[in-house]
Amino acid sequence: MSPNSDTLPGSLSPMWYDVLVVGGGFGGAFAALELEKQLDGRSERVLLVAPESFMLFSPLLPEAASGTLEPRHSVIPLRELLGRTDLLIGHVTSLDVEARKARVADLNGGEHDIEFGSAILSPGSVPATFPIPGLAENAVGFKSLADAIWLRNRVLHQLDAAEAARDLDHRRRLLTFTFVGGGYAGVEALAELESMTRDAVKRYPTLSIADCRWVLVEAQDSLLPGLHPKLARFTEKVLRRRGIEVHLDTRLESCVDKRVELSGGRVAPYDSDTIVWTAGQRPAPLASQWGLPTDDRGFVPVDDHMRVDGRSDLYAVGDFAAVPDPAGGLAPNTAQHALRQAKVAAINVAATFGAAEPRRFTYRTRGLAVTLGKWQGTAQVKRFTFTGPLAWWMGRSYHLLMMPGIARKSRVVSDWTMALLFPRDVSQLGQLGTPSPLE
Ligand SMILES: Cc1cc2nc3c(=O)[nH]c(=O)nc-3n(C[C@H](O)[C@H](O)[C@H](O)COP(=O)(O)OP(=O)(O)OC[C@H]3O[C@@H](n4cnc5c(N)ncnc54)[C@H](O)[C@@H]3O)c2cc1C
Structure with missing residues (x-):
């Protein structure tokens, strides 16, 4: 270990760590938690680098957006969760896996050079977008706590603005909400916010739920890929019964100036003041910068021990990694998988210190x-x-x-x-x- 002479006394002074964990989401936070368990009473040091000081419990994000849950309760402070892991809030800006060195930009704009023995990478995913005219300027994603809080305030703001609007077309535009992408995030976010609107609108003398238009656009012929088709059909029926328009086999073609044009010609172009893009995720675009192997979709392939390239000092988990599913194919990108993969990676790192027995990923959905x-x-x-x-x-x-x-x-x-x-x-x-x- 080489202590840094010019840093303040404190937890981050040694910049050499036995284990570097990148990302504070399901993969990173649960990997660090498992390392704490496996390395209890030992001297190995672990550093977790994450851009936020909390882990977002994303399955609760739709409820945080609809106000069923206080948004703060959908996150877990990393300093509350982790006892002996050092935390550095910032971004890993470069990673050299051969030299085992990383550079981290902190909240002050300062840079930290970290050397490590092993790394567990879990920087997650980013919204997968396409070059659709108007999309970047007019649509928002639904991935972060800020997105959820913004969307809740947006819907309530639109109700207030519509109540005051004198022009019918303007009011219609204010009260039209379009969600593009009928996967879990899109369906849950729309359903929760529509449910909130149903309750909220009762307090507006001149508005009713019939004044609101909720549109869900999905490119495939069914909602919720991966779920039993019976349940996908049930979901569609529930949404339609609530007056939500569900357009399957349909793509967003343009949303310039918030004028929505859909493929197929079945829906006339319409104005929608709120457009939410929930049409999938792609792995964080860091693998090529970091010289890591990727598959054709940009995921970092790992083996059933979560090792990258079979190396016992480099692991990738969660939405960033292509993990073999014990049932065949690749494991889905979900929180339940990320946290189990994280535990396996952490146990295998601990095994390299002689603190645990190596383990394979055997979790079945x-x-x-x-x-x-x-x-x-x-x-x-x-x-x-x-x-x-x-x-x-x-x-x-x-x-x-x-x-x-x-x-x-x-x-x-x-x-x-x-x-x-x-x-x-x-x-x-x-x-x-x-x-x-x-x-
Ligand atoms: C709205 C929504 C609802 C969901 N609902 C469910 C559900 O009900 N059930 C379920 O199983 N799954 C659900 N998921 C999926 C689940 O959230 C993900 O599969 C899971 O979070 C993946 O974990 P991860 O660690 O790979 O990524 P994340 O949890 O996204 O964590 C990645 C972390 O890495 C950080 N990071 C990125 N780049 C860097 C960098 N350069 N340096 C340091 N840190 C970096 C990110 O900021 C982030 O904090 C949902 C996802 C969303 C968006």
Whole structure:
């Protein structure tokens, strides 16, 4: 270890680490947590680098957007979760896996050179976009906590603006919400926000839910790829019953000036003030910069020990990696898989120190659950399918089980209980993050 002489005394002074973990999401945070368990009482040092000081529990993001859950409760502070791991909040800007060196840009714009023995990489994914006219300027994603908070405030802002609008066309444009991409994120976000709007609109004397237009556009012939077709059809039926337009086999062709044009000619072009792009993710575009191998979709291939190129000092997990699924093919990019892969990678790193036995990734998908707003959901557990309130409850219970820490679990349960007992909080806090200037 070579201590840095010009740094303040504190946890980050040695810039040599036995293990570097990149990313503080499901893969990174759970890898660090497992390393703490495996290396308990030993001297190996672990550094986790993440751009935010919290882990986003993304399965709860749609509920954070709809206000069923306090947004702060959908994150887990990394400093609360991890006890003996050093944290550096910033981005890994370069990585040399041969020299085992990384450079990190911190929040002050400063740079840190890190040398490491082994690395576990989990920088996740970014929204997969296409060069559709108007998309970059007019659409937003649904991936971060900021996206969820923005979208909630946006919907409530649109209701207030529509209530005050005098022109009917203007009002229609304000109240039209288009979601492009009928996967889990798109369906859950739309369903939760529409459900919130149903509650909120009752407080507006001149508005009704019929004034709102919700449109879901999906390029494939079914919603929710990967889910049992029966459940995908059930989901479609529930959404349509609520008056949501579902356009399958349809693509967004243009949204210049927020005028939406869809393929197929079945839907006349229309104005939509809010357009949300939820049409899939692609791995964080870092692999080529870091000289890592990739498959044709940009994922870093790993073996069943999570090793990159069979190396025992380099591991990749989560949405960044192409992981062999024990059932055949590749494991899906989900939180439940990322956290199990992270544990396997951490155990295998610990094994290189003689602290554990090497392990293979053998996890098979147990099930999937989709919440569709209050009391509505679909769930699949192995070959059994569930719909309605039971599925909604099962989805919630599963997410709660996945969440680490009794304090966080309790906060979430308390939010859910309050949401069942009392009307939804529909305060619009769009000014958050913009402090008032002093006169
Ligand atoms: C809205 C939504 C809902 C979802 N719902 C579910 C669900 O119900 N069930 C389920 O199983 N899965 C769900 N998922 C998928 C799940 O969130 C992902 O599969 C999972 O988060 C993948 O974990 P990860 O660690 O690979 O990536 P992430 O959790 O995204 O973490 C990656 C982290 O790496 C950081 N990072 C990126 N670049 C760098 C860098 N250069 N240096 C340092 N850090 C970096 C990122 O900022 C991020 O914090 C959902 C996803 C979304 C967006």
